[in-house]
Amino acid sequence: MSFSGIIVAAGSGSRAGGDKQWRALGGKPVLRWSAEALLNAGADELVVVVAPGAEDRAAETLAGLSKWRTVAGGAVRAESVSAGLAALTCGPEQPVLIHDAARPLLDRAVIDRLIAALDHADGALPALPVADSLRRGADGLMAGVVERDGLWRAQTPQAFRRDTIETAYAAWTETEAPTDEASVVQRHGGRVALVEGDPRLMKLTYPEDFAMAEALLSQQTRYQTRIGSGYDVHRWGPGGSVWLCGIEVPHDQTLIGHSDADAGLHALTDALLGAIAEGDIGDHFPPTDPKWKGASSDLFLLHAAQLVAAHGGRIVNVDVTLICERPKVKPHRQAMRERIAGLLALPLDAVSVKATTSEGLGFTGRGEGLAAQAVATVETPVSA
Structure with a gap:
C-alpha cells in the first residue's frame, strides 16, 4: 500500500546539545536516516518540517534523495505537524506516517505493521511494553510504586489516514498542546492500535543516546x-x-x-x-x-x-x-x-x-x- 510521510525536524534538540537532527550518526545526518527509511519503504511523498530558515540545511542533508520537500514548522509540535499535513498532496484516504527526526533507526517491518493496522483501526503507533519496575519520586526520595501492567512506551512513526488526523486536529479544543498525534485521534473518539515497536527505534534525547545509537549501528553495518x-x-x-x-x-x-x-x-x-x-x-x-x-x-x-x-x-x-x-x-x-x-x-x-x-x-x-x-x-x- 502506498503512503505519505511527514518528518518533524523543527525542534532545537537542546537536551542533546542542540541541532540533533543535523548531527552525524554512523557517518550521515540523523535526519537523513529517517528520510531514507521512509522513502526506501515506498513513500509516495515526504514532507520534512524544519525550523524557519533551515530549508537550505535540509537541502544539503537530503541531497540526492527524491520525492521530498520542506515546510516551515511552528513553535510547538502540533503546529509543525499541522504544517506538514497542509503540505501533503495525497488524497483523504491515504495513510500518513508522522515521524520524529530524533528516531533515526526506523526499520521497514515497523512501517509495514503500522500500515496493516489501519485496516481495523483509526490510527496506529509502535510501542514497547515497560519492562523496568517504576517508582514515583519526590525531593530525591522514592515516594511510591507505579504498577507497570498495561503500560507501554510509545514510539514513532504514528500512522493515520489523512482525513482522520486532519479532522481530529481540527476538533482539538483543549488549552494544552497534545503530546502526540495518537492522543489527538483518541480524544476525538478514534481507536488507536498498538503494534510491535522496535528497541532500536530509540529517541535521541540526551548526548549519551548518540553513543548508544552508534554502538547499535556498528553491530549491523559493515x-x-x-x-x-x-x-x-x-x-x-x-x-x-x-x-x-x-x-x-x-x-x-x-x-x-x-x-x-x-x-x-x-x-x-x-x-x-x-x-x-x-x-x-x-x-x-x-x-x-x-x-x-x-x-x-x-x-x-x-x-x-x-x-x-x-x-x-x-x-x-x-x-x-x-x-x-x-x-x-x-x-x-x-x-x-x-x-x-x-x-x-x-x-x-x-x-x-x-x-x-x-x-x-x-x-x-x-x-x-x-x-x-x-x-x-x-x-x-x-x-x-
Missing part, C-alpha cells in the same frame, strides 16, 4: 575503507598574507587563484572527493563561475565533507603536506590542524599538517609557487 588523494598548486603574486589550511599567514606575497587560493584546503577537498569518487573540486566549484571569486576554501571542504556524509561515510583521518621554500609553516601548523579538525568535526590526532621544501629544485624551489598534497581515509557502508 564498512569499507577508501583512500583519496589530492594535489594543488598556486603561483605567488603581490600581497601581504597567504591562506594556508584555513589560517591566514603573514607573508610578503600571496597565492593567486580564483578563490582564496588555499592550496592546502584545495588538495584536501580533492582527497575527500576522490575517496567517494565524486570528481574533483573544479566539478563542484568551477573557476569560471564568478560566484566563487575570492570565496573561502572552508566552503569547499565543508561541501566535500557533506558529500561523504551523504554517502553514509565517515572521515577517519586526513594528512596534508605543504611544499614551499617560504613562508615557514611550523609556527602555524598547530593552528592549521585545529582549524581543519573543527571544519571536519575530527579529533585533533586525526589531522596531520606537514611542510617540506624541494631543496631549491623546480617551481617551488625557485619561489614561483606553492604546492600541496593531501590524503584522506574514509569509511563507507558496504552495499548489501
Whole structure:
C-alpha cells in the first residue's frame, strides 16, 4: 500500500546539545536516516518540517534523495505537524506516517505493521511494553510504586489516514498542546492500535543516546575503507598574507587563484572527493563561475565533507603536506590542524599538517609557487 510521510525536524534538540537532527550518526545526518527509511519503504511523498530558515540545511542533508520537500514548522509540535499535513498532496484516504527526526533507526517491518493496522483501526503507533519496575519520586526520595501492567512506551512513526488526523486536529479544543498525534485521534473518539515497536527505534534525547545509537549501528553495518588523494598548486603574486589550511599567514606575497587560493584546503577537498569518487573540486566549484571569486576554501571542504556524509561515510583521518621554500609553516601548523579538525568535526590526532621544501629544485624551489598534497581515509557502508 502506498503512503505519505511527514518528518518533524523543527525542534532545537537542546537536551542533546542542540541541532540533533543535523548531527552525524554512523557517518550521515540523523535526519537523513529517517528520510531514507521512509522513502526506501515506498513513500509516495515526504514532507520534512524544519525550523524557519533551515530549508537550505535540509537541502544539503537530503541531497540526492527524491520525492521530498520542506515546510516551515511552528513553535510547538502540533503546529509543525499541522504544517506538514497542509503540505501533503495525497488524497483523504491515504495513510500518513508522522515521524520524529530524533528516531533515526526506523526499520521497514515497523512501517509495514503500522500500515496493516489501519485496516481495523483509526490510527496506529509502535510501542514497547515497560519492562523496568517504576517508582514515583519526590525531593530525591522514592515516594511510591507505579504498577507497570498495561503500560507501554510509545514510539514513532504514528500512522493515520489523512482525513482522520486532519479532522481530529481540527476538533482539538483543549488549552494544552497534545503530546502526540495518537492522543489527538483518541480524544476525538478514534481507536488507536498498538503494534510491535522496535528497541532500536530509540529517541535521541540526551548526548549519551548518540553513543548508544552508534554502538547499535556498528553491530549491523559493515564498512569499507577508501583512500583519496589530492594535489594543488598556486603561483605567488603581490600581497601581504597567504591562506594556508584555513589560517591566514603573514607573508610578503600571496597565492593567486580564483578563490582564496588555499592550496592546502584545495588538495584536501580533492582527497575527500576522490575517496567517494565524486570528481574533483573544479566539478563542484568551477573557476569560471564568478560566484566563487575570492570565496573561502572552508566552503569547499565543508561541501566535500557533506558529500561523504551523504554517502553514509565517515572521515577517519586526513594528512596534508605543504611544499614551499617560504613562508615557514611550523609556527602555524598547530593552528592549521585545529582549524581543519573543527571544519571536519575530527579529533585533533586525526589531522596531520606537514611542510617540506624541494631543496631549491623546480617551481617551488625557485619561489614561483606553492604546492600541496593531501590524503584522506574514509569509511563507507558496504552495499548489501
